[in-house]
Amino acid sequence: MRLVKLDLDHAPYDILIARDLLTQVQHILPLLPQKRVAIVTNETVAPLYLPQLQVALEANGVQVQAIVLPDGEKYKTWETLNLIFDGLLGARAERKTTLIALGGGVIGDMTGFAAAVYQRGVPFIQIPTTLLAQVDSSVGGKTAINHPLGKNMIGSFYQPKLVLADLSTLDTLPPREFSAGLAEIIKYGLIDDLAFFEWLEANIDVLMARDTDALAHAVEHSCQNKARIVAADEKEHGQRALLNLGHTFGHAIEAGLGYGAWLHGEAVAAGMVLAALASKELGQISATDLERITALIAKAGLPTVSPALGAERYLDLMAQDKKVDAGKIKFILMRRLGESYIGELTVPVIQAALTAGCAAA
Amino acid sequence: MRLVKLDLDHAPYDILIARDLLTQVQHILPLLPQKRVAIVTNETVAPLYLPQLQVALEANGVQVQAIVLPDGEKYKTWETLNLIFDGLLGARAERKTTLIALGGGVIGDMTGFAAAVYQRGVPFIQIPTTLLAQVDSSVGGKTAINHPLGKNMIGSFYQPKLVLADLSTLDTLPPREFSAGLAEIIKYGLIDDLAFFEWLEANIDVLMARDTDALAHAVEHSCQNKARIVAADEKEHGQRALLNLGHTFGHAIEAGLGYGAWLHGEAVAAGMVLAALASKELGQISATDLERITALIAKAGLPTVSPALGAERYLDLMAQDKKVDAGKIKFILMRRLGESYIGELTVPVIQAALTAGCAAA
Numbered sequence: 001m002r003l004v005k006l007d008l009d010h011a012p013y014d015i016l017i018a019r020d021l022l023t024q025v026q027h028i029l030p031l032l033p034q035k036r037v038a039i040v041t042n043e044t045v046a047p048l049y050l051p052q053l054q055v056a057l058e059a060n061g062v063q064v065q066a067i068v069l070p071d072g073e074k075y076k077t078w079e080t081l082n083l084i085f086d087g088l089l090g091a092r093a094e095r096k097t098t099l100i101a102l103g104g105g106v107i108g109d110m111t112g113f114a115a116a117v118y119q120r121g122v123p124f125i126q127i128p129t130t131l132l133a134q135v136d137s138s139v140g141g142k143t144a145i146n147h148p149l150g151k152n153m154i155g156s157f158y159q160p161k162l163v164l165a166d167l168s169t170l171d172t173l174p175p176r177e178f179s180a181g182l183a184e185i186i187k188y189g190l191i192d193d194l195a196f197f198e199w200l201e202a203n204i205d206v207l208m209a210r211d212t213d214a215l216a217h218a219v220e221h222s223c224q225n226k227a228r229i230v231a232a233d234e235k236e237h238g239q240r241a242l243l244n245l246g247h248t249f250g251h252a253i254e255a256g257l258g259y260g261a262w263l264h265g266e267a268v269a270a271g272m273v274l275a276a277l278a279s280k281e282l283g284q285i286s287a288t289d290l291e292r293i294t295a296l297i298a299k300a301g302l303p304t305v306s307p308a309l310g311a312e313r314y315l316d317l318m319a320q321d322k323k324v325d326a327g328k329i330k331f332i333l334m335r336r337l338g339e340s341y342i343g344e345l346t347v348p349v350i351q352a353a354l355t356a357g358c359a360a361a
Numbered sequence: 362m363r364l365v366k367l368d369l370d371h372a373p374y375d376i377l378i379a380r381d382l383l384t385q386v387q388h389i390l391p392l393l394p395q396k397r398v399a400i401v402t403n404e405t406v407a408p409l410y411l412p413q414l415q416v417a418l419e420a421n422g423v424q425v426q427a428i429v430l431p432d433g434e435k436y437k438t439w440e441t442l443n444l445i446f447d448g449l450l451g452a453r454a455e456r457k458t459t460l461i462a463l464g465g466g467v468i469g470d471m472t473g474f475a476a477a478v479y480q481r482g483v484p485f486i487q488i489p490t491t492l493l494a495q496v497d498s499s500v501g502g503k504t505a506i507n508h509p510l511g512k513n514m515i516g517s518f519y520q521p522k523l524v525l526a527d528l529s530t531l532d533t534l535p536p537r538e539f540s541a542g543l544a545e546i547i548k549y550g551l552i553d554d555l556a557f558f559e560w561l562e563a564n565i566d567v568l569m570a571r572d573t574d575a576l577a578h579a580v581e582h583s584c585q586n587k588a589r590i591v592a593a594d595e596k597e598h599g600q601r602a603l604l605n606l607g608h609t610f611g612h613a614i615e616a617g618l619g620y621g622a623w624l625h626g627e628a629v630a631a632g633m634v635l636a637a638l639a640s641k642e643l644g645q646i647s648a649t650d651l652e653r654i655t656a657l658i659a660k661a662g663l664p665t666v667s668p669a670l671g672a673e674r675y676l677d678l679m680a681q682d683k684k685v686d687a688g689k690i691k692f693i694l695m696r697r698l699g700e701s702y703i704g705e706l707t708v709p710v711i712q713a714a715l716t717a718g719c720a721a722a
Binding site for chain 1 (some may be wrong): 453474
């Protein structure tokens with residue numbers, strides 16, 4: 001088992017990474033203030049993994065309530081969140097009842113937000129079952145739901161007590177979702193870890209074959225990188241924004257196509273290519289660097305060409321994104337391969353990147 | 362001007378109390394990270410106080426957006442909260458845009474919750490315009506909305522940067538709402554301040570006449586008492602629960618009659634009488650103490666007799682209240698006049714208090 005520690009002053013916690021963690025409830029039991037939990041999951045994950053977790057907890061005297069939500073980004077809404085509250089209040093869940101998120105990023109983000117605001121805050125454990133959730137969304141305490149006018153616009157910073165990344169749950173992950181997780185893994189290499197980027201270039205084929213050792217290394221290394229960045233800047237006053245590499249363009253793609261048309265990781269992958277194109281436009285990375293980035297993303301089974309929404313629509317959607325300060329749009333850009341920074345782009349540079357990076361209209 | 366400081370480690374702030382504070386925006390301006398605010402208010406308060414606040418801010422170069430909500434406890438819902446998000450996102454409010462709550466407890470609680478979760482947290486200032494909000498809900502950082510199955514079930518602990526209690530705004534407060542504020546003021550005497558309780562007994566008539574000096578003293582003293590309790594236990598792990606004196610019964614009254622039938626302060630007043638009856642039943646306060654409590658509440662224009670919902674319904678509603686741990690209902694009880702504690706009640710004692718304290722069915 002691999003262990004990554006997230007060292008936050010007020011609430012440090014462990015991220016455990018291994019196969020077959022789901023039934024090892026000895027990691028969960030000491031953290032429960034009350035022998036009562038509510039497991040929030042979705043219709044896809046529930047038949048695969050809910051029974052074994054529930055049985056293992058109940059065998060240890062824990063009262064378990066299961067709340068099963070519909071599956072998909074389009075359900076990351078207040079209406080679905082309210083199904084969690086309806087379930088908790090209907091069962092009279094208390095302030096010491098622990099919420100367990102069993103699923104991907106949407107389940108993790110919604111359950112975390114529900115835990116943050118149900119009775120002004122109850123304990124919370126993450127059991128991410130997708131690669132993307134294991135390397136990104138389950139770590140670091142960002143929780144949210146979407147609003148019709150913007151993604152993740154309503155949410156909280158709320159840290160879990162524990163993250164259990166069970167690599168066995170990735171066995172059932174559809175290829176598209178697996179690739180979407182690789183997008184966030186590649187992101188860590190591009191932010192500030194050239195050696196990891198090069199390890200990924202060398203190991204992308206074994207990773208795509210879901211080799212356990214390679215996966216364990218990639219998940220551990222990604223969590224370490226994210227934990228380091230989050231511990232230094234929990235509430236995103238500065239450097240944490242680096243984790244948004246590819247996300248400003250990516251959110252525009254998701255919103256422009258309608259949430260769910262592209263997976264989040266797919267939009268981030270194409271968004272990273274646009275960020276690389278803008279960085280090359282600024283003379284900061286070379287054509288060869290751009291090719292290496294694009295090649296790795298393509299080998300990971302991810303899109304490298306963005307949809308043809310038109311520059312006007314991209315600009316409009318990005319202005320609605322939340323990384324806006326006094327009307328200027330922040331972007332995460334590349335100073336060189338393996339080193340990103342928080343910068344701003346002029347409209348002509350954005351247009352040039354979009355022209356080079358989008359499909360023909 | 363009177364100043365009460367709320368000394369929280371991570372976010373200390375000032376509570377300013379005086380007449381004509383509304384236009385003294387010099388207290389607000391240094392706190393704005395960006396010269397942009399959204400004032401959230403309601404249809405009753407807006408015509409009375411919004412223009413002067415808005416003009417004073419705009420005269421100092423602040424961009425002001427006004428969001429006017431319907432008035433009443435029954436609108437303390439997700440649907441109304443969403444009107445705030447719709448307004449903020451429609452105007453592209455940013456992470457540094459400050460939300461200002463201008464109104465009573467419902468506006469303050471909803472605006473505070475909106476500030477806590479809009480883009481995962483934006484700055485927030487309270488300008489309470491009711492007596493209840495000035496002495497209670499605007500101080501201490503509890504924010505929430507109601508859920509059909511329970512009051513204040515969804516919310517956050519989120520502290521304002523400043524509270525401006527403008528006593529002039531009480532001039533237009535209807536008598537019923539004024540009395541509702543007195544209920545929370547009386548509460549502070551009963552929690553742990555016999556001298557203040559006795560000052561209230563001696564000054565209830567001048568207070569009811571809205572004498573400025575008496576009001577300033579009562580508001581300042583109430584805020585001092587609340588600030589002391591909150592600073593010692595911000596997230597209600599222990600002693601902060603004392604502030605719920607009268608509230609477990611009171612919430613049951615509000616929910617049982619339907620939110621809005623009784624004002625919150627009215628329900629708390631009758632709830633405090635029930636808590637006193639239960640305490641007398643336990644032999645902890647005398648018949649004379651009970652009479653003094655009931656007399657002061659009556660002189661403040663508040664109900665001392667609770668509605669005849671039936672003991673079963675009260676018990677059921679209180680079991681849904683959030684101050685529940687392992688199925689036992691916590692109550693704030695009186696050890697003696699002017700000293701309360703966190704305890705539990707058996708069903709027979711609850712029934713006896715309800716029999717003595719409720720109207721005939």
